[in-house]
Amino acid sequence: MTHDDIDLDTQLLYETLRIRLVELRIIQLYPSDKIQSPVHLSIGQEAVAAGACAALLPEDLVFGSYRSHAFYLAKGGDLRQMMAELYGKATGCCGGKAGSMHLAAPDVGFMGSSAIVASTIPHAVGAALAAKRRGLQQIVVAVFGDGATEEGVYHESLNFAALHQLPVLFLCENNGFAVHSRISARQSYDLLEHADSYGIPTRLCAKGNDPRAVYDTVAAAAERVRVERRPTVVVVDTYRQMEHVGIGEDHHVGYRSPSEAEPWRRTDPLVNESALVARFTPQILREIDDAVAFAEQSPWPGADALLADVA
Amino acid sequence: MGLAFKIETPAATRDAEVVTYRDALLQTMRGALNDDPNAILLGQGVDDHKGIFGSTIGLADAFGKDRVMDTPLAEEGLTGIAVGAALNGLYPIQTHIRADFALLAMNQIVNLAAKYRYMFGGRFEVPMMIRMIVGRSWGQGAQHSQSLQSLFAHVPGLVVIMPSTAESILSSYPWLIRHHRGPVLCLEHRLLYDIGFRVDASPGAERTPAVGSRKLRAGKDVTVVATSIMVLEALRAADHLAELGAADVELIDLHCVSHPDTDLILDSVARTGRLLVADTSWQAFGVAAEMCRIVCERDPGLLKAPVKTLGMAPAPCPTAKSLEDLYYPNLRRLTDDILRLAKGRDDHGVPLPDDASATDVYKRFKGPF
Numbered sequence: 052m053t054h055d056d057i058d059l060d061t062q063l064l065y066e067t068l069r070i071r072l073v074e075l076r077i078i079q080l081y082p083s084d085k086i087q088s089p090v091h092l093s094i095g096q097e098a099v100a101a102g103a104c105a106a107l108l109p110e111d112l113v114f115g116s117y118r119s120h121a122f123y124l125a126k127g128g129d130l131r132q133m134m135a136e137l138y139g140k141a142t143g144c145c146g147g148k149a150g151s152m153h154l155a156a157p158d159v160g161f162m163g164s165s166a167i168v169a170s171t172i173p174h175a176v177g178a179a180l181a182a183k184r185r186g187l188q189q190i191v192v193a194v195f196g197d198g199a200t201e202e203g204v205y206h207e208s209l210n211f212a213a214l215h216q217l218p219v220l221f222l223c224e225n226n227g228f229a230v231h232s233r234i235s236a237r238q239s240y241d242l243l244e245h246a247d248s249y250g251i252p253t254r255l256c257a258k259g260n261d262p263r264a265v266y267d268t269v270a271a272a273a274e275r276v277r278v279e280r281r282p283t284v285v286v287v288d289t290y291r292q293m294e295h296v297g298i299g300e301d302h303h304v305g306y307r308s309p310s311e312a313e314p315w316r317r318t319d320p321l322v323n324e325s326a327l328v329a330r331f332t333p334q335i336l337r338e339i340d341d342a343v344a345f346a347e348q349s350p351w352p353g354a355d356a357l358l359a360d361v362a
Numbered sequence: 363m364g365l366a367f368k369i370e371t372p373a374a375t376r377d378a379e380v381v382t383y384r385d386a387l388l389q390t391m392r393g394a395l396n397d398d399p400n401a402i403l404l405g406q407g408v409d410d411h412k413g414i415f416g417s418t419i420g421l422a423d424a425f426g427k428d429r430v431m432d433t434p435l436a437e438e439g440l441t442g443i444a445v446g447a448a449l450n451g452l453y454p455i456q457t458h459i460r461a462d463f464a465l466l467a468m469n470q471i472v473n474l475a476a477k478y479r480y481m482f483g484g485r486f487e488v489p490m491m492i493r494m495i496v497g498r499s500w501g502q503g504a505q506h507s508q509s510l511q512s513l514f515a516h517v518p519g520l521v522v523i524m525p526s527t528a529e530s531i532l533s534s535y536p537w538l539i540r541h542h543r544g545p546v547l548c549l550e551h552r553l554l555y556d557i558g559f560r561v562d563a564s565p566g567a568e569r570t571p572a573v574g575s576r577k578l579r580a581g582k583d584v585t586v587v588a589t590s591i592m593v594l595e596a597l598r599a600a601d602h603l604a605e606l607g608a609a610d611v612e613l614i615d616l617h618c619v620s621h622p623d624t625d626l627i628l629d630s631v632a633r634t635g636r637l638l639v640a641d642t643s644w645q646a647f648g649v650a651a652e653m654c655r656i657v658c659e660r661d662p663g664l665l666k667a668p669v670k671t672l673g674m675a676p677a678p679c680p681t682a683k684s685l686e687d688l689y690y691p692n693l694r695r696l697t698d699d700i701l702r703l704a705k706g707r708d709d710h711g712v713p714l715p716d717d718a719s720a721t722d723v724y725k726r727f728k729g730p731f
Contacts, residue, residue: 148481174449177444181452184452207436207442208442362518362519
């Protein structure tokens with residue numbers, strides 16, 4: 052969402068807040084069982100999507116993961132269609148065949164999301180190969196978590212993108228956990244040094260809950276990818292406030308402590324910018340009410356959809 | 363030029379010339395690159411002096427290495443890159459020098475390429491082709507010989523073809539590349555590459571059907587449904603039996619394993635009452651099993667005798683030639699099974715062709731390949 056009459060920082064906060072409020076509504080709705088889809092919430096990580104997508108152009112492409120509510124919305128995906136998709140309705144962005152884990156909005160360059168970790172990273176590389184071959188000026192963004200960098204296909208993708216100098220921005224949301232496993236238990240390498248070993252320039256944003264900090268980092272990286280037509284790796288440190296999948300908090304089950312969430316909560320702009328939050332919340336809630344009503348009133352996909360678009 | 367099998371399709375009746383399987387593939391790849399500036403070839407060695415057994419040779423010189431791209435050894439990554447390229451306007455053709463290597467890309471093939479269109483409610487198309495070669499003979503062994511069509515054909519969203527002749531390549535590949543907006547998997551047989559086939563070379567030759575199963579020979583006693591090189595084995599068996607006047611075989615080349623022409627098969631079985639399935643892979647859970655499902659679900663009463671199936675022995679492929687020759691079904695066994703089916707008894711008394719291994723008949727090379 053862009054507003055010509057407000058400054059960039061305010062716009063970024065608005066989008067971050069919008070994503071947060073949408074997911075809080077999902078939490079509210081979930082016990083009703085109307086959303087029968089596994090949800091991987093971005094609460095705590097919204098600023099990554101809001102900041103990164105604001106730094107992109109409309110023609111740029113983004114490939115996401117199963118935790119993609121935030122990127123779908125930030126890239127410009129329609130909220131009504133997202134809510135209808137979570138409800139499994141025919142009016143959803145994918146006609147009710149995708150659910151939360153496979154959101155897509157190709158009309159705004161959100162090119163799909165996959166439940167298989169790391170599996171869309173090579174798609175971004177391939178789309179960048181196509182952009183190069185077709186002489187398009189767009190750049191392509193692969194969004195993934197720190198866990199995805201452990202998959203072989205991440206390494207294959209970095210190698211190919213560097214080898215052929217493709218305009219890909221690899222954007223790692225480093226929240227430090229793969230489900231319940233800490234990065235220290237999983238990785239022998241440093242994310243930035245590793246990318247550097249492929250000759251790929253890197254950038255780090257340590258303040259992943261600050262949308263302006265993310266924007267500044269991604270804008271500089273995206274500009275370089277756009278001009279130099281070669282890949283960059285951006286790592287954004289962030290923190291997942293909720294459990295891996297589902298609507299609960301899980302700081303008391305043993306694998307992490309409430310104290311490590313505390314620094315992130317203390318610096319959360321959605322807590323600290325209370326005046327702006329109060330100002331924007333009512334209009335966002337109206338938008339969400341409208342989207343939920345749209346989802347509730349929409350029809351289920353019919354039998355004709357079952358075998359449509361198979362092959 | 364090798365053996366010249368005369369394939370009785372309508373297109374092969376006039377102006378016939380002999381074209382090898384390899385040259386049909388090369389002609390098709392060149393045509394794809396010529397027709398569409400957004401078509402690219404991706405694969406390990408596509409630009410080298412061997413050019414995927416000659417099927418891509420010279421194309422890097424003609425079209426440039428940015429369109430005929432040698433690739434890193436990264437099967438999953440490259441299939442994912444092909445998917446992404448297809449999503450952004452290219453037509454990628456990926457090659458695997460052996461089908462066995464495609465197993466490394468199963469995640470991208472099964473979880474992504476096959477599902478991208480459906481899973482996103484028809485919002486995306488993934489037009490692309492993956493060519494993979496089935497090895498056989500000269501000690502290919504357990505990991506260079508697998509014929510994996512049933513794994514792929516099991517998954518909705520994939521089109522799986524197994525060309526048995528130059529004609530079937532010329533009639534299906536260009537059509538699929540131009541018109542099919544999803545992933546196509548081609549299982550090509552290494553032993554067929556050197557074989558010459560009569561094809562219609564006349565300008566504007568009609569090559570139909572483009573993709574489906576084809577009836578290569580009409581007959582009244584037994585329906586044989588075969589895939590890939592087993593189609594040629596079945597033709598040899600049918601010719602032998604016709605010469606002796608011992609049995610009249612109707613032969614159907616299944617060709618599109620994922621989308622078999624069930625009407626063609628059922629019509630045939632309804633007339634002959636007898637079905638033999640000859641596949642290049644294992645029988646269990648495969649093409650042989652699927653043909654039985656198709657017939658039995660429609661009407662098992664069509665069958666006057668139990669179905670017979672031929673395939674590889676239910677084991678990984680051994681390397682010793684003595685074992686390999688036992689591992690694959692041979693012409694003698696195929697002919698014998700057809701006769702047992704046609705005559706309704708095992709002691710049919712009809713002379714069988716000698717049991718020279720198929721490798722000795724089709725192989726046109728020595729040494730590693």
